Amino acid sequence: MKRFIPFLVFVVLAVFLYLGLYLNPREVPSPFIGKPAPDFRLPVVGHPEQTFSPADAKGKVWLLNVWAPWCVSCRQEHPFLMQLARSGVTIYGLNWKDKAREAAALLEQTGSPYVLTVDDLDGRVGIDYGVTGTPETFVIDKAGIVRMKHVGPIHPEVWEKKFAPLLKELDT
């Protein structure tokens, strides 16, 4: 029987790989779509005496970009976020589980695409939002309702396909 172990291991692996084909690692159904954005009040990175809450952004269509200084893909999307910010998109950052406390220095040096970034050190707010990894981006409308969630870095193609039409619709 022992001789069949490698084969059995492979069969188990193959089943998972097959299932994996029909899962999109970037597409997570979020139970928050169409619901009010979970409330929080967190200190602002770089200005710990200030705080921010989603209620403060009511009346605007905005993006909540979950990122972390240790995240590779976040660096990938950073130049594009900068471009978006320059073209007038409102982006708030959620600095997720930044145990090494690097966010403030990093933003100072690389430039910040964010209006401000809040500091979710223990990841609690991340849990409220169902964050599974970084980067993730939520689109929140004028009434504070989550309208979309995107997992993974934003690049021009995704922006044109998923974000731009939605933002246009929400803005009017």
Place this chain on the structure above:
Amino acid sequence: MIPELGHFALIVALMLALVQGILPIVGAHRGNATLMAVARPAAQGQFVFVALAFGALAWSFLVNDFSVENVARNSYSKLPEIYRFTATWGSHEGSLLLWTLILSCWTVAVTVFSRHLPEDMAARVIGVMGLISVGFLLFMLLTSNPFLRLVPPVPEGNDMNPLLQDPGMVIHPPMLYMGYVGFSVAFAFAVAALLSGKLDAAWARWSRPWTTVAWLFLTAGIALGSWWAYYELGWGGWWFWDPTENASFMPWLAGTALIHSLAVTEKRGAFKTWTVLLAITAFSLSLLGTFLVRSGVLSSVHAFATDPGRGVFILAFLGVVIGGSLLLYAWRAPRLMSGGGFDWFSREALLLGNNVFLIAALATVLLGTLYPLFMDALGLGKISVGPPYFNAVFIPLMAPVLFLAAIGPLVRWKGDDLPALALRLKWAFTVALATAALLPLTLDGMNLWASLGLFLGLWILFGVLTGFLDRLKHGQGRLLGRLASLPRGFWGMQVAHTGLAVVVIGATVVSNYEGHRDVRMNVGDHVELAGYRFLFQGAQPVEGPNYSAMRGSVEVYRGERRVAVVHPEKRRYHASGMIMTEAGIDYGVFRDVYVSLGEPLDETAWVVQVYYKPFVGWLWGGAFLLALGGALAASDRRYRIALKKEAGRVEAAVAQGAKV
């Protein structure tokens, strides 16, 4: 017309691959010499047609034939000629064609260098490789045809992914594929052994150089990929534990274990079934790597072709090749009798230890790579596994491998005297330990990880030195003459182990002592890092063939002396609008200084990132030594002698080789 010829050539190649895959294996089973004799001409014919197809695709790229969909999607008229050629394998379809081409190159090499093999063995090996080729050709023709036309044609292409427009990327994929596909030879030998039930020292001797050559290409391919990431991604990292990197690293670990296990099978006739299983594993992981990258099962920074339909095909193919060979293994492995008992302290035992730890390390990498998929498939949520996991589990498992690498070569087969060896190595041990403990203290205080890495690196180097001393002690004549008369196999092992030590020392030093600063800089500003002063002289616009760039000038001073001027660039590619960084690097033996441009802040000010990377070059220098060691070992005299001799006389050479 040319693309259609290419398409037609692929179909002919598939027919020939079917012939090559079926007739010789049937012939070997029935003992029919006529059928077996089909193997070589079919394989060589297949190579001709695959090469024709590849040439047709490359030609379409070179002449900017944008009526071919693949060309239109992956090339651009203003792309420099060399990248138009390499764009041939820059796409999913093209890289499959390159894979198939390399597979048929390996097969042709087997047809040429297998004259000394028993006819049935050669027929089976070539046949198995033909079957693998059938899978890839079918995959291309059914799901990923590189020759599809666009109606109507487009006037201009989309451009090649700018990340791939780089000299490193020109040679990285072919090297990696030479390695991946090279393991198909070891795999085919293993399956042939299972089919025939014959696995002896001669079998191990035939498999060994093939495995070593595949491994050396894989080593070079991985090192090139890491080097490319280092200078191209613009933030100085050299290994990310990205799924795509893991996909190439897992076959490397299995291949490394296989090389060591083959040594035991050749010299002592032991570990036979284990060797066969490793040969199957190494190639299976190469295929799995292709599946992971090509199917989009794992989201990776650089997965570039994702399509579930293709995924299903590769998975089915994987099922046939891996599942089939593992079933064959389960069925036939008991026939392969292992011989040669050994003591608990012997070279066999240490090599067994090497294998156990390597495979455990491989398992942790596999688990970490697939864990997010497991969790997701079981509905337990989406998670990502990052460098903290891999560093935490991989390093402790590799430490024993490195420790054993120093002493394994010094221990005799069958059994040795542990106390005597301990006495011989006591100075090496003490000096390595003392240096490793004290050196970090003089730099920035206690650092256990740095000490551990340095100790293991030095320990291996002392082991290599001791190995040379042992060999030279008994020789006659001048030192150089005695060194030159040592067999290449021995040299190969020593050079490769030295390379391993160099990689370990490089990785340890750069991980623990690198420095990095991101600063806002205006023209004339300077920043200090690790004793270097970086003076920013502004950035000027420059025009590339298919991009516009801002090219910075940064002068690097050590004290008052200017040691280098580096030119980091920020490029914007016209066709795709993608923005890329090109780091400016001053390379050195003991350190690199590395500058990349971040964001422009206003007219003249930039975010500038400066890195000090001590010993980072040792990573690639060490990898070069590993590959060189592989080349030396594969060119050992006994393989060349074996080539000239009749198969039956190989046994004698084995006995002679066993003394070496």
